[in-house]
Amino acid sequence: xxxxxxxxxxxxxxxxxxxxxxxxxxxxxxxxxxxxxxxxxxxxxxxxxxxxxxxxxxxxxxxxxxxxxxxxxxxxxxxxxxxxxxxxxxxxxxxxxxxxxxxxxxxxxxxxxxxxxxxxxxxxxxxxxxxxxxxxxxxxxxxxxxxxxxxxxxxxxxxxxxxxx
Numbered sequence: 415x416x417x418x419x420x421x422x423x424x425x426x427x428x429x430x431x432x433x434x435x436x437x438x439x440x441x442x443x444x445x446x447x448x449x450x451x452x453x454x455x456x457x458x459x460x461x462x463x464x465x466x467x468x469x470x471x472x473x474x475x476x477x478x479x480x481x482x483x484x485x486x487x488x489x490x491x492x493x494x495x496x497x498x499x500x501x502x503x504x505x506x507x508x509x510x511x512x513x514x515x516x517x518x519x520x521x522x523x524x525x526x527x528x529x530x531x532x533x534x535x536x537x538x539x540x541x542x543x544x545x546x547x548x549x550x551x552x553x554x555x556x557x558x559x560x561x562x563x564x565x566x567x568x569x570x571x572x573x574x575x576x577x578x579x
Contacts, residue, residue, distance in 0.1 A: 441539065444538055444539075445537060445538055445539045448460070448537055448538045449537060451532060452531060452532055455530065455532055456527050456530050456531045457527075458497075458501070458503075458527070460537055461484075461494055462494055462497060462498060462503075463527075463528070463531045463535050464484060464535050464536050464537065465480060465484065465491070465494045465495070465498060466498065466503060466504070466520065466524050466527065466528050466531075466535070467528060467531075467535030467536070468480055468483050468484065468535075469498075469504055469518045469519065469520055469524070470520045470524070470525065470528055473517075473519050473520070474509075474517040474518070474519065475517070475518055476517060476518065477491050477492050477495055477516060477518070478491075478515075480494075480495065480518065498524065501523075502521055502523055503520070503521055503523050503524035503527060504518055504519065504520060504521060504524055505518070505519050505520075506518060507519070
């Protein structure tokens with residue numbers, strides 16, 4: 415008999431949390447590194463680049479639509495838009511019947527910046543999630559929900575753009 419523990423030995427379950435934690439660190443490190451590279455390359459944060467990409471792909475989108483597309487709170491989207499407007503990358507216009515709603519469009523400087531930005535605009539994590547099949551996503555969601563519950567994190571916990579983590 416060998417002294418090497420087999421996968422069924424009692425020591426293996428204790429190592430599972432460490433292995434999972436290591437994978438979380440790898441995922442978040444790769445995500446953070448991507449967004450740091452984006453910011454270093456174009457001078458604005460990853461969430462702002464993602465917002466520019468959405469506005470470029472959907473000219474005339476409103477702040478609410480941007481928030482839904484990015485899965486963030488509308489006030490967070492408003493803050494992103496304000497920063498993009500201040501940098502003269504995006505314009506806002508009140509068009510149509512509802513004069514309260516603004517439509518967003520890229521300005522030439524925004525188009526130029528977006529052309530220089532390394533992809534994917536959404537970031538590595540969102541791109542990877544988009545490539546997973548439905549069954550894997552459902553399992554991952556269920557497992558992450560269970561983890562969040564074990565941590566005492568409720569459904570109403572604030573959700574920042576992943577680029578701001």
